[in-house]
Structure formats: C-alpha cells, structure tokens
Amino acid sequence: MTSPTARIRPAAPVPRPLADLAAAFGLAPTRPLPAQAQVSAVASDNRVVAAGDLFVALPGARSHGADFAADAVGRGAAAVLTDAEGAGRLADLDVPVLVVDDPRRVLGPVAAWVHGAPAEQLVTFGITGTNGKTTTSYQVDHLLRALGRRGGLVGTVETRAGDQVLPSRLTTPEAADLQALLAAMREHGVDALTMEVSSHAIAMRRVDGVVYDVAGFTNLSQDHLDFHGDLDAYFAAKAELFTPERSRRGVVVVDDAWGERLAATATVPVETVRTLPAAPGAPAADWTVHDVAPAGTGSAFTLRHTDGRTLRTATSLPGGFNVANAALAAVMVLASGVPLAEVTAALAAADGLSARVPGRMEVVAPGDARDPRVVVDFAHNTDALELALAALRPTTAGRLVVVFGATGDRDPGKRGAMGAAAVAGADVVVVTDDDPHDEDAAAVRAAVLAGARDAVGAARAAGRAPELVEVAPRADAIRRAVLDAAPGDTVLVAGRGHETIQEVGGVDLELDDRVEARAAVRARAERNTSA
Numbered sequence: 001m002t003s004p005t006a007r008i009r010p011a012a013p014v015p016r017p018l019a020d021l022a023a024a025f026g027l028a029p030t031r032p033l034p035a036q037a038q039v040s041a042v043a044s045d046n047r048v049v050a051a052g053d054l055f056v057a058l059p060g061a062r063s064h065g066a067d068f069a070a071d072a073v074g075r076g077a078a079a080v081l082t083d084a085e086g087a088g089r090l091a092d093l094d095v096p097v098l099v100v101d102d103p104r105r106v107l108g109p110v111a112a113w114v115h116g117a118p119a120e121q122l123v124t125f126g127i128t129g130t131n132g133k134t135t136t137s138y139q140v141d142h143l144l145r146a147l148g149r150r151g152g153l154v155g156t157v158e159t160r161a162g163d164q165v166l167p168s169r170l171t172t173p174e175a176a177d178l179q180a181l182l183a184a185m186r187e188h189g190v191d192a193l194t195m196e197v198s199s200h201a202i203a204m205r206r207v208d209g210v211v212y213d214v215a216g217f218t219n220l221s222q223d224h225l226d227f228h229g230d231l232d233a234y235f236a237a238k239a240e241l242f243t244p245e246r247s248r249r250g251v252v253v254v255d256d257a258w259g260e261r262l263a264a265t266a267t268v269p270v271e272t273v274r275t276l277p278a279a280p281g282a283p284a285a286d287w288t289v290h291d292v293a294p295a296g297t298g299s300a301f302t303l304r305h306t307d308g309r310t311l312r313t314a315t316s317l318p319g320g321f322n323v324a325n326a327a328l329a330a331v332m333v334l335a336s337g338v339p340l341a342e343v344t345a346a347l348a349a350a351d352g353l354s355a356r357v358p359g360r361m362e363v364v365a366p367g368d369a370r371d372p373r374v375v376v377d378f379a380h381n382t383d384a385l386e387l388a389l390a391a392l393r394p395t396t397a398g399r400l401v402v403v404f405g406a407t408g409d410r411d412p413g414k415r416g417a418m419g420a421a422a423v424a425g426a427d428v429v430v431v432t433d434d435d436p437h438d439e440d441a442a443a444v445r446a447a448v449l450a451g452a453r454d455a456v457g458a459a460r461a462a463g464r465a466p467e468l469v470e471v472a473p474r475a476d477a478i479r480r481a482v483l484d485a486a487p488g489d490t491v492l493v494a495g496r497g498h499e500t501i502q503e504v505g506g507v508d509l510e511l512d513d514r515v516e517a518r519a520a521v522r523a524r525a526e527r528n529t530s531a
C-alpha cells in the first residue's frame with residue numbers, strides 16, 4: 001500500500017477562474033467569490049493538497065472530508081467544495097467555500113475541467129473484469145510501446161506516467177488523483193493510457209470525467225460481493241463502462257455467460273472475443289482463438305475474425321487464461337484503429353504479448369534436477385486459483401504444491417470454495433494467511449480448511465490423496481513448502497503477487513512473497529551444498 005501523500009500531478013498546472021468553474025457546474029458559493037479567485041488542481045484528500053488546489057471534501061463511510069478542510073487550507077488549498085453537511089462543519093475558513101448536493105458526482109467532471117480534459121488528448125483503454133485486468137493492461141501497454149506509443153499505465157501494481165513510477169494504493173485512483181495523473185502524463189508527452197477500471201471505481205464515480213476510446217471486459221466471477229451485494233449488482237457496475245457516457249467502443253471476452261450478457265446489452269459498439277470452444281447455440285463471436293500451442297513458458301495462438309483477418313502471436317505467460325488476456329489486449333488495440341499489419345509487425349518484433357507482470361505467474365525459481373519450480377501468483381479468488389493450478393499442472397512432472405490463504409474482512413463466502421479448489425487442483429495444500437486485515441487470522445484459515453477438508457473426502461473417493469496442512473505465519477508456510485518440495489515439483493505461492501505489505505490487525509507488515517520464496521530457494525541450495 002502506498003501512503004496517500006504520494007501523488008503524480010502536473011509540474012506546471014494552469015490556473016482556472018473559480019467563478020467560471022462555479023458557473024459551469026452550478027456550485028453555490030457561501031459568500032460572493034473574489035473576482036481573482038483561481039484554482040489549478042483538485043484534491044479530495046488533504047494529505048496530497050498543494051498550493052492552489054480546490055479541496056473537495058467528500059462525505060465518506062468512515063469520515064467527512066470537511067473534517068480535513070482546515071488542514072487542506074493550511075497546505076494551500078485555494079477553495080473548498082463540499083455538500084451542505086460539510087459546509088455546516090466548516091468553521092470560518094479564509095478561502096471560498098462552494099456547495100453542491102453530491103460532491104462525489106461532480107468530482108470527476110470538475111477535476112477534468114480544471115485540468116483541461118486531459119483524457120481527451122490521449123488514446124485511452126479501460127479494462128474491467130474480475131480477473132485479468134492487471135495482466136491484460138500490461139499486455140496492452142506492451143503492445144502500444146511496441147507500436148511506438150508513449151504509454152501511461154494505471155492499475156493495482158503501479159502507476160506509470162512517462163518516467164515517473166509510483167506503487168499504487170488503489171487499483172483505480174480517485175477522480176481528483178486520476179485527472180491530475182492524466183494531466184501529468186500529457187506534460188510528459190504520453191499519448192496513450194491503459195488502466196484498470198475496478199467495479200468499485202465505477203460505482204464510486206472515480207472514472208467520471210473519462211470516456212475511454214476502448215473498454216475491455218475479461219470475465220466475471222464471485223468476488224467483492226461484500227461491496228456490491230450480489231452478482232447482478234457487481235455485473236451492473238461493470239456493464240456501466242460499456243455505455244456512451246464512459247466509452248466509445250468495447251471489446252468483450254465471451255467465454256462466460258456474463259460476457260455474453262454484456263455483449264448483448266452494451267450500448268456502445270462491441271467486438272466479441274471467444275477463446276474457448278463455443279457452447280452449443282452460443283452466438284458467433286467476431287474474433288475466435290485457434291491453434292493454441294505451447295510456446296516457451298506460455299502459448300502461441302491464432303486470432304481469426306469472421307471477416308477473414310488472422311493474427312498469429314504468442315504470450316509468455318502460462319495458462320489458457322493468459323491466452324484470453326493476450327487475445328483481449330490485441331483486439332483492444334486493433335479496435336482503437338491500429339491496422340492489423342502494424343499490430344502484426346509490432347508483435348513480431350516484441351516477442352508477442354510478453355510483458356512481465358509483477359506477481360502474475362512470476363517464476364521465482366525455474367526448477368531443475370535438484371530443486372522445484374517456484375511461482376508467485378496473485379490468484380486470490382476461487383476462479384483464479386483453479387485456473388492458476390490448471391495452468392501449472394501440464395508442466396509439473398512431480399507434485400503441484402499450493403500455498404495460499406483468504407483475505408480477512410473480505411468476502412467470507414469464498415473461503416470454503418477456495419479451500420475446495422486448492423484440494424481439487426493440487427497435490428499438497430498449505431493453508432496459511434493472506435492479508436488478515438482486522439480479522440482473526442486463525443478463524444480465516446479455519447474457514448478455508450473447512451472447505452478443503454470437505455473436498456479431501458471427495459478427492460480420496462476419486463483415488464487421489466492430496467495432503468492438507470496448516471502453517472502460519474505466511475513466511476513459514478512458504479519456507480516449509482519450498483524446503484519440503486522435491487525436484488520436478490511446482491510450488492505455487494498464490495494470493496498476494498506483487499504486494500509487499502501484509503495488513504495484520506491494523507499493522508502494516510513488510511511481506512513480499514517473492515522475497516520469501518527466493519530466501520527459501522537459497523536455504524535449499526545451502527542445505528543441498530552442506531548435504
């Protein structure tokens with residue numbers, strides 16, 4: 001997690017008259033505005049405010065932004081925008097206060113207006129879906145750079161604006177931070193933006209003020225129901241991205257029923273991509289994937305359009321789901337208007353869609369005659385875990401070992417299912433902690449173990465004998481799994497991927513699965529040497 005005080009913003013923002021802003025959005029000043037009042041950027045967190053900012057004090061679940069307005073003014077905020085409740089909390093501030101019914105609803109468009117609509121000066125790609133957003137976004141950015149574009153990237157792992165790179169705090173930033181970021185990208189000569197658009201972000205209006213040139217949909221399965229309530233509401237949030245208010249055209253993977261439903265209901269032009277054999281009676285897809293074959297650590301495949309166009313390329317990331325991500329990335333770039341011949345040539349020169357994606361099927365140790373392969377992945381829901389295990393099984397000569405847990409304070413409904421998925425897909429299941437947050441870590445492990453134990457019975461009935469162990473804390477579980485594995489085995493450490501902070505009881509602990517896995521591999525080497 002990155003502290004809220006870090007933010008990429010334009011170095012030379014352009015001040016805009018506050019009176020023009022108030023008129024444009026119907027913002028009611030509590031007192032007449034000084035004629036010369038100006039704002040040059042927008043912030044919704046006092047900790048990132050800089051001189052000349054408009055501080056937007058939002059009502060929140062835990063606090064009201066108005067409680068931080070005095071500090072924001074102390075940091076140089078030139079004006080405050082809030083709702084009636086916020087205005088009521090503001091003691092006499094010596095800057096203008098503007099009031100609007102729903103500050104969160106206007107925040108995006110206001111920030112876009114103040115920064116001069118930066119998104120409109122970039123070719124913009126927004127990717128949503130339960131799994132694959134990060135991977136697909138890296139592949140789109142990889143292809144855009146291969147095409148000579150200066151790409152900006154915003155997502156779970158990091159934020160890249162030209163040569164500025166910051167670890168991300170949210171998958172999709174709040175609107176004020178996003179618009180400042182886009183303005184900074186424009187300053188750096190960035191001409192293309194690829195970003196992940198989480199369903200939270202759409203529901204919370206973080207991407208208001210952006211109309212994506214191309215929106216992409218990967219898939220939808222159970223996750224985040226603690227926020228959305230049910231799958232229909234979760235789907236509806238994602239489907240909003242495929243409306244004219246938020247995008248100009250869409251590319252939808254129709255390997256699942258939710259993709260089919262989105263393609264049928266989207267109100268922007270959509271191209272469909274099918275990467276799996278079609279179910280009987282399924283509508284024809286515009287693009288289909290054929291001739292998938294192993295290629296290095298990943299797969300080669302052919303994309304074919306109903307109009308006869310074809311594209312043969314590859315991805316270095318393992319698993320059928322990474323063919324889907326790579327296919328989606330390629331079609332999104334084609335949908336933006338880049339000719340097929342240019343994409344084909346760029347991919348040939350760039351070794352296909354082979355961006356290294358931090359913490360996504362990241363190979364920590366390749367495995368050899370003496371040691372197991374060790375892979376770190378971000379799979380943290382049932383669907384992703386099943387697919388990650390299935391992706392590694394074909395290239396695992398020995399046992400498939402998985403080390404994972406479930407996130408505390410999130411989606412308790414998926415814990416048993418994740419335990420069952422691990423037992424169904426692996427030979428050795430090591431249940432440990434993920435990010436317990438404020439929940440009792442042992443209780444979270446117990447819920448995962450309950451689902452796993454139920455599945456062990458079914459596995460034994462099918463003639464398998466998966467081992468099931470509980471090891472905590474997570475660093476010990478990783479070490480034990482790697483030390484106990486044999487040459488030819490694969491150890492998959494799943495759930496946290498690139499993350500370097502584990503939240504335990506409100507305390508941020510340094511924990512990077514890749515660092516722990518590498519340390520365990522070194523410990524094996526020392527043991528082998530001393531043996």
Ligand SMILES: CC(=O)N[C@H]1[C@@H](OP(=O)(O)OP(=O)(O)OC[C@H]2O[C@@H](n3ccc(=O)[nH]c3=O)[C@H](O)[C@@H]2O)O[C@H](CO)[C@@H](O)[C@@H]1O[C@H](C)C(=O)N[C@@H](C)C(=O)N[C@H](CCC(=O)O)C(=O)O
Nearest residue numbers: 044045046058060061062063064065068170171172198200
């Ligand atoms: C559920 C959710 O998304 N909550 C977000 C929401 O919190 P909130 O409504 O409780 O806001 P609050 O903390 O009460 O603060 C109210 C206002 O005061 C401001 N404030 C608050 C504290 C302070 O010191 N100074 C200050 O100015 C805040 O910026 C905010 O404007 O607004 C906050 C301020 O922007 C966000 O930090 C917070 O994200 C929390 C941290 C979060 O965990 N969000 C997750 C669920 C999320 O958004 N995840 C998705 C990815 C999901 C996935 O696909 O995996 C993401 O896009 O990252």
Ligand SMILES: Nc1ncnc2c1ncn2[C@@H]1O[C@H](COP(=O)(O)OP(=O)(O)OP(=O)(O)O)[C@@H](O)[C@H]1O
Nearest residue numbers: 130131132133134135156321377378379384387388
């Ligand atoms: N297309 C896919 N279908 C199913 N699972 C996938 C797909 N792509 C990746 N995964 C699995 O999901 C995990 C998360 O992948 P990725 O980080 O690309 O998705 P994401 O949508 O960005 O996740 P998050 O929203 O949590 O950041 C991967 O580590 C992999 O195990």
